[in-house]
Amino acid sequence: MSRPAITICVLAALALPAWAGTATAVTADYPWWTWPLSLFFVCFLLGIVAVPAGVGGGVLFVPIVGGFFPFHLDFVRGAGLLVALASALAAGPDLLRNGLANLRLALPLAVLASASSIVGALVGLALPASVVNIALGVTILGIVALMAMAGKSEFPNVPAADSLSAALCMNGVFHDNVSGRDIAWKVHRTPVGLVLFTLIGMLAGMFGLGAGWANVPVLNLVMGAPLKVSAGTSSFILSLVDSSAAWVYLNRGAVLAVIAVPSVVGMMLGAMIGARLLRVLKASVIRRLVISLLLFAGMRAILKGSGIWI
């Protein structure tokens, strides 16, 4: 199938619930189970494309489900956090055991990010949905720009560790299977990293997005951690950040099992297929597809928030 055809098929599949769900009264015209079932199906598709595109499920889930399903954004964000959390928890043990996630690197950043994610969750739940939708749309468009433009560095050059990271021993060794070598790494610009992770935690809590899209560039490009360590540690940090924010949503009553569970299961099953397809699909094509999806969903969130396309 050609690239435009794949894009059109996926966009059409994702937009189907929107046409049914634009009028709130329509929700009651369908049996209740059609919604979790279609949610499962859409999340399964999102899970498939998320892995080859190198993004977490949460960043796709919130704008797409929030824009095209009849659920209120408060519940979508609660479910989005759980989608991202479940994936991060499932990946965590292997990443920690093989040294790709590093506790020493993660803990100082995670403490600030998880505290700020609580603030973000509280602010997000206190703001009107229209404001959150517009802010979400702008954030998603920012993520699109970041995905399209940000580079990556397999082994960044870190001439010397900064004094804070040296004092905290934020360094380590991991075994690179591709080169067969042990790679020693250290980081720099830790104070900048701490500030950026505070902001990332805030956004994660506010929008229920997960935060891999921002964690990896900050760890890799700003702090100079190797790409694999950045990706693994990002997932681990995400598990702590999203746990904090998820508790806020849970205690506020903003977690609906009927939305959260099919989404978590669909996304995890899809991710398993996506990981297998990674060998046969061209990752750059999928990445462009995901960028298109996010662009569409981000604009939809802005239009929905501003009342132009309810």
Added chain:
Amino acid sequence: MKMTDPVIPYAPPEQQRYASVLSMGTRIGLALLVIGFCSYAFEWIPPLVPHESLATVWNQPLARYLELTGVPTGWGWVNLIDRSDIFNLVGIGILSGVSLLCLAAAAPFYASRGERVYLALCLLEIAVLLLAASGILTSGH
């Protein structure tokens, strides 16, 4: 980790311990999530908010939804875990809370090596998670 798996030297013992607790907690949480949802979807156990009613309120803002359904906030849901929709929150709570146990399992390694900064960071992260989980923090539309 299976007994036959090779020992990988790149993860210090606190990471290994963290990973073991995380692995077990995540499996339990996900299993409960799926079992709970089956009991809800197939109506093995009656829900607090009937399926048909839910479809008319899930598009409402959170405050209005709580008002219409009477779903409790904070830890009030624990008193209603005999309802299938609320029982699902047990699995979700385990997934959200497993990191607390992992950190508590890793902290003694830092204490035994006299790494006070990392011990403090572990305890601080535990405090942040406990604060979030406590239900003390409230906000609303």
